[in-house]
Amino acid sequence: MITVTPRAAARAVKLAENKGVPKVMRVGxxxxxxxxxxxxxxxDDVPRDGDQSLEVDGLKVVxxxxxxxxxxxxxxxxVPSLLKGGFTFNNPKAKHSCSCGESFSA
Numbered sequence: 001m002i003t004v005t006p007r008a009a010a011r012a013v014k015l016a017e018n019k020g021v022p023k024v025m026r027v028g029x030x031x032x033x034x035x036x037x038x039x040x041x042x043x044d045d046v047p048r049d050g051d052q053s054l055e056v057d058g059l060k061v062v063x064x065x066x067x068x069x070x071x072x073x074x075x076x077x078x079v080p081s082l083l084k085g086g087f088t089f090n091n092p093k094a095k096h097s098c099s100c101g102e103s104f105s106a
Contacts (some may be wrong), residue, residue, distance in 0.1 A: 001052055002027060002063060002071050008078040008087060009056040016043055024060045027076060028067040037070060039089050083104075 004012075004027075017024045026044040029037050036082060049055050051062040062072060075090040 001054060001068070002061070002074045002076060004054070004056045004059070004061050005075065005077045006057050008076050008082075009059040011030075011087070012059050013057065013080040019029075019043065023058060024048075027063050027071065029070045029098075041087055070105060089091060 001070060004025075011103045012025045016025075021043045022045055024046065026040075026042050026106050028038055028040050028042075045064045047060070048064065050065045052065070052068055053060055053062045055061070061076075071089075071091065072094055073092045077088045077090065079088050084093055
């Protein structure tokens, strides 16, 4: 499974509250980006069949089975910075990542 730091969970909860959406964050992988795969985060209404889930500080995190193949062991964090701030992915399965940190190859 993945892990989500308390700092990332707190930021996601705050974003969900500001948008008025459920505190369910989907973490996934899709094809594309400069390295082959791109990470994505989005708010979702409810988990889907087959999703793996965890709860961190009031945030439910869900990952679909296909994405979990590439994300297992990944840590999602939030870095508060003016220049390169935002959600980050520390993925041990990534063989190569682009300089922006939003895509990778496995």
